[in-house]
Amino acid sequence: MVIAYSMVAVFLCLFGYIIYFMQFKSETVIANSRNVRQDSFADTVERGDIITSDGIVIATSSTDENGNTNRSYPYSNMFAHVTGYEGYGKSGLELQANFYMLRSHVNIFERVYNELAEQKNRGDNVVTTINFDLQKTAYEALGSCKGAVIAIEPSTGKIRAMVSKPDFDPNNIDAVWEYLQTEEGASSTILLNRATQGLYAPGSTFKVVTLLEYIRENSDYEEYTYSCQGQDIISHVNIHCYDSTAHGNETLQDSLAYSCNLSFANIGTTLNYANYRNTANKMLFNSALPYEGVYNQSVFEIDSSSKEEELPQTVIGQGNTRITPLHNALIAASIANGGVLMKPYLIERIENDDGAKIKEIKAKTYGELMTSKEAEILNTYMQAVCDYGTAARYFSGSAYDVAGKTGTAEYDNEGNCNSWFIGFCDTENPDLVVSVVVEDSNINGVSATSVAKQIFDTYYNINYGQ
Amino acid sequence: MVNLICEVSKYLCLVFMVLYTFKCFQIMMTKDEEKQNKRLNSQIVFVFIMHFLCYLTLYLRLDDMKILVFYGVQIFFAVFYMVVFHSIYKESSRLLTNNMSFLLLIGYIILTRLDFNLAVKQFVLATIGVIITSFIPLIMLKWKKLKDYGVAFGIIGLCFLVTVFIPGLGIEKYGSRNWIGIKGFTLQPMEFVKIIFVFFVASMLVKAYSLKDILVNAIISAAFMGLLVLEKDLGAAVIFYITYICMLYLATSRPIFIVGGISLGGVGVLMCYLLFKNSLFAHVLVRIEAWKNPFKYIDTGGYQVSQSLFALGTGGYLGSGLTMGRANTIPVSESDFIFSAICEEMGVIFGLALILVIVSIFLSFINVAMKCRKPFYKYIAFGFSVIYIIQSLLNIGGVTKFIPSTGVTLPLVSYGVSSVLSTLTIFLVVQGVCIISNKEAISNEKHKSRAQAKLAQSGAGVSAEGKRKNRKQ
Numbered sequence: 045m046v047i048a049y050s051m052v053a054v055f056l057c058l059f060g061y062i063i064y065f066m067q068f069k070s071e072t073v074i075a076n077s078r079n080v081r082q083d084s085f086a087d088t089v090e091r092g093d094i095i096t097s098d099g100i101v102i103a104t105s106s107t108d109e110n111g112n113t114n115r116s117y118p119y120s121n122m123f124a125h126v127t128g129y130e131g132y133g134k135s136g137l138e139l140q141a142n143f144y145m146l147r148s149h150v151n152i153f154e155r156v157y158n159e160l161a162e163q164k165n166r167g168d169n170v171v172t173t174i175n176f177d178l179q180k181t182a183y184e185a186l187g188s189c190k191g192a193v194i195a196i197e198p199s200t201g202k203i204r205a206m207v208s209k210p211d212f213d214p215n216n217i218d219a220v221w222e223y224l225q226t227e228e229g230a231s232s233t234i235l236l237n238r239a240t241q242g243l244y245a246p247g248s249t250f251k252v253v254t255l256l257e258y259i260r261e262n263s264d265y266e267e268y269t270y271s272c273q274g275q276d277i278i279s280h281v282n283i284h285c286y287d288s289t290a291h292g293n294e295t296l297q298d299s300l301a302y303s304c305n306l307s308f309a310n311i312g313t314t315l316n317y318a319n320y321r322n323t324a325n326k327m328l329f330n331s332a333l334p335y336e337g338v339y340n341q342s343v344f345e346i347d348s349s350s351k352e353e354e355l356p357q358t359v360i361g362q363g364n365t366r367i368t369p370l371h372n373a374l375i376a377a378s379i380a381n382g383g384v385l386m387k388p389y390l391i392e393r394i395e396n397d398d399g400a401k402i403k404e405i406k407a408k409t410y411g412e413l414m415t416s417k418e419a420e421i422l423n424t425y426m427q428a429v430c431d432y433g434t435a436a437r438y439f440s441g442s443a444y445d446v447a448g449k450t451g452t453a454e455y456d457n458e459g460n461c462n463s464w465f466i467g468f469c470d471t472e473n474p475d476l477v478v479s480v481v482v483e484d485s486n487i488n489g490v491s492a493t494s495v496a497k498q499i500f501d502t503y504y505n506i507n508y509g510q
Numbered sequence: 511m512v513n514l515i516c517e518v519s520k521y522l523c524l525v526f527m528v529l530y531t532f533k534c535f536q537i538m539m540t541k542d543e544e545k546q547n548k549r550l551n552s553q554i555v556f557v558f559i560m561h562f563l564c565y566l567t568l569y570l571r572l573d574d575m576k577i578l579v580f581y582g583v584q585i586f587f588a589v590f591y592m593v594v595f596h597s598i599y600k601e602s603s604r605l606l607t608n609n610m611s612f613l614l615l616i617g618y619i620i621l622t623r624l625d626f627n628l629a630v631k632q633f634v635l636a637t638i639g640v641i642i643t644s645f646i647p648l649i650m651l652k653w654k655k656l657k658d659y660g661v662a663f664g665i666i667g668l669c670f671l672v673t674v675f676i677p678g679l680g681i682e683k684y685g686s687r688n689w690i691g692i693k694g695f696t697l698q699p700m701e702f703v704k705i706i707f708v709f710f711v712a713s714m715l716v717k718a719y720s721l722k723d724i725l726v727n728a729i730i731s732a733a734f735m736g737l738l739v740l741e742k743d744l745g746a747a748v749i750f751y752i753t754y755i756c757m758l759y760l761a762t763s764r765p766i767f768i769v770g771g772i773s774l775g776g777v778g779v780l781m782c783y784l785l786f787k788n789s790l791f792a793h794v795l796v797r798i799e800a801w802k803n804p805f806k807y808i809d810t811g812g813y814q815v816s817q818s819l820f821a822l823g824t825g826g827y828l829g830s831g832l833t834m835g836r837a838n839t840i841p842v843s844e845s846d847f848i849f850s851a852i853c854e855e856m857g858v859i860f861g862l863a864l865i866l867v868i869v870s871i872f873l874s875f876i877n878v879a880m881k882c883r884k885p886f887y888k889y890i891a892f893g894f895s896v897i898y899i900i901q902s903l904l905n906i907g908g909v910t911k912f913i914p915s916t917g918v919t920l921p922l923v924s925y926g927v928s929s930v931l932s933t934l935t936i937f938l939v940v941q942g943v944c945i946i947s948n949k950e951a952i953s954n955e956k957h958k959s960r961a962q963a964k965l966a967q968s969g970a971g972v973s974a975e976g977k978r979k980n981r982k983q
Contacts, residue, residue, distance in 0.1 A: 045880075046768075047756050047759065047760070047896070048872075048873065048876045048895075051872060051896075051899050051900075051903075052869055052872075052873070054903060055865060055868075055869050055899075055903065057912075058865065058903065058906060058907055058910070058912050059862060059865055059866070061910065061912050062822075062858065062861070062862060062865075062910055062912075063862070065819075065822070065823075065910065065911075066822070066823070066826070066827060066858055069823075070819075070822065070823030070826075071823075073805075073819050073820065073823045074820060074823040074824045076805060076816075076820070078805075078808055078816070078820075079820040079824065080820075080836060080839060081820055081821070081824040081835065081836050081839075082824075084830075084834075084835070084836055159513050159514055159517070160511075160514065162513075
């Protein structure tokens with residue numbers, strides 16, 4: 045009898061396990077983009093809309109008399125890399141939120157009515173974290189330049205804007221596909237979301253990481269001074285500051301504010317390689333990002349076996365280091381949020397067709413990238429950048445205070461470079477983190493910092509109405 | 511309109527499934543024969559309603575006359591069997607007959623949805639199997655010396671198992687060499703050997719008077735397990751091992767055998783793992799990895815389980831409705847993964863109820879074993895209960911990621927000649943044991959009542975206690 049009872053007990057466990065699975069696990073499991081069953085929902089459900097957090101529809105469906113569903117995007121290219129496309133596979137939210145949009149929670153009467161009328165039920169709508177005005181500003185500020193903008197709310201991880209250029213019109217995905225088949229289109233990167241997938245040399249924005257490592261290794265970092273001559277040979281490498289300007293005597297804070305390459309190369313000679321690697325890894329280099337969409341991993345190559353000559357370029361963000369705008373935003377976001385990184389996310393909630401909430405996605409903490417003390421120091425130093433350093437000419441006199449770091453990353457030997465800015469506004473209680481990269485800034489003359497400023501301006505216009 | 515009918519059928523089907531399951535337990539609880547019969551009859555009605563609704567849905571969705579014809583043939587045979595079997599074997603358990611038919615019919619439904627030809631094949635083979643196995647109780651009643659063939663059972667069983675190693679005859683499938691093929695007709699010897707194995711262990715245990723006897727028995731049993739491990743059929747090895755330990759415990763009622771057995775099994779697994787980590791056990795390790803995180807290995811070892819979980823989750827509690835899901839994208843959905851196919855299209859509630867029905871079948875098997883007074887038959891019925899429940903556990907647990915998947919079939923529901931025939935044999939042998947012990951009880955009763963009548967005549971005041979009617983079930 046003992047045996048019979050224990051067998052029954054095991055089966056009760058199995059029974060309970062299946063209910064547990066259905067209750068708590070199945071939603072995540074079936075939302076897996078490899079689940080082919082999602083598409084079979086499309087037979088009975090009309091794909092739901094994608095809506096911005098301020099209620100503007102950016103992707104919608106309509107069904108014609110013959111039952112063919114047509115997907116349209118009222119703002120064409122503006123949200124292309126947020127919504128992604130549908131048809132020829134899927135990308136962006138069309139892929140990530142596919143499952144939600146193909147499920148319908150319309151009320152039972154409507155469902156029976158639709159059943160009898162042989163109409164499709166309206167799928168649930170996805171409300172994104174994206175703010176329409178911020179996205180529009182970012183989109184327009186980038187103009188015709190190649191590059192990417194990503195804006196994140198540091199206290200929650202909500203992605204408020206995400207732009208990548210060049211882009212495409214998801215309304216005409218057929219034409220886009222045709223273009224990609226041509227010789228010219230074959231090398232095109234219009235489908236690449238540079239904000240999460242573009243790997244760029246971080247340039248001087250990486251000095252934030254180097255600075256953090258220096259502070260960690262030297263408790264007397266406040267005593268640091270350096271006399272910049274504009275050009276020098278450090279660790280057998282010829283290093284010069286921007287335009288070979290001599291910065292003269294400077295503290296650690298001045299070194300960051302003026303983005304002094306020589307001072308940082310000097311710092312590089314003192315760093316412990318293994319610890320440096322450790323800090324970079326902890327800051328999510330060479331590792332997975334807590335992001336659900338498609339992205340690329342950032343790269344940082346220094347380790348205990350690295351050669352001395354590799355350091356001077358690496359500490360100032362040249363060398364072999366590569367980072368995505370998303371990742372750079374996350375570093376700034378953790379500084380803004382007292383060292384704690386919130387997981388970035390794009391879907392705020394799921395609603396049924398009547399606007400009733402079906403599912404709310406809550407902000408989740410990823411963990412501490414640095415201590416709150418360290419975050420505070422970096423915050424202060426980054427304010428210096430915007431108060432009297434390299435970004436001062438953009439932000440002096442603005443109604444809000446900004447902490448940030450500029451960068452100019454050379455990507456070849458002909459002086460071609462990309463312009464970077466990472467930073468956040470309202471340094472006491474940061475509201476918005478922005479990470480911008482503008483490609484070929486030496487040619488198009490657009491500075492990443494000015495793009496960031498326009499976004500901050502818009503942010504305060506929306507929230508406080510200037 | 512078709513949609514509406516099918517939707518309503520789906521919900522009705524779930525309701526009747528729950529009612530059916532409820533009756534299974536209710537019947538076991540009651541001792542009143544009249545009530546029991548009433549409930550058994552309502553059970554049959556429920557099955558036929560479910561079966562009708564499902565085939566109606568299938569016909570409406572697939573729009574094929576063949577399905578209606580097939581439905582008619584099934585109903586005719588099912589009714590015929592239920593009536594005829596019970597009128598021949600009056601002492602048989604109607605609950606077992608009901609459940610057996612129920613499982614077969616559910617299997618036909620989901621197989622018709624997956625692959626009509628497969629369903630017909632299954633129906634033909636199962637029908638032949640049902641007719642042949644109907645003679646089993648008769649043979650058991652006539653031929654009472656079965657228990658004297660202990661060693662012979664052992665040798666026959668081992669010989670059967672070895673056949674898969676004969677070149678040209680044995681076939682390797684899904685990493686295990688446990689099939690034989692003769693002219694395109696494939697069989698899984700293990701399915702039949704497990705029956706012989708139970709007979710073997712039972713007959714040895716009946717005569718085991720000393721530790722030495724038990725030891726001999728253990729060594730031969732170990733040979734079975736060893737061969738199964740060599741075939742890389744670990745699911746089967748687990749079934750055999752647990753069955754053996756449980757039967758040994760029943761015969762000796764010494765907890766030491768359970769504790770010792772489990773720890774010995776643990777040591778054995780560890781030893782095998784260390785010895786054959788890279789050869790024999792390589793595909794086991796793959797399966798365990800895939801079990802831990804099927805989605806990480808979705809393109810390789812985790813594919814089957816991932817698809818199965820997609821099916822379960824997407825179908826939901828109520829199911830997508832027959833033919834409305836993607837049950838045919840689940841690998842081997844007609845046999846090993848049939849439970850996922852059922853859950854996806856007929857609903858997880860249906861699957862959960864099916865689990866309870868299986869538990870109730872197990873309990874009624876155990877009931878038969880416990881009521882039987884002849885040790886040999888008792889051991890056999892008990893051994894079969896364990897085999898049945900363990901196999902169901904390995905199957906359902908495997909496809910729901912409760913335990914690593916081992917590749918065994920769901921008895922009577924899954925497609926497969928070997929599996930269906932062997933499970934039918936198990937059911938009918940247990941039925942035979944039930945008949946034997948019921949007959950015995952009835953004749954005892956007669957003896958007793960005659961004796962009591964005499965006593966009463968002689969004027970001695972004896973209570974009418976002995977008149978309690980014998981339970982049949």
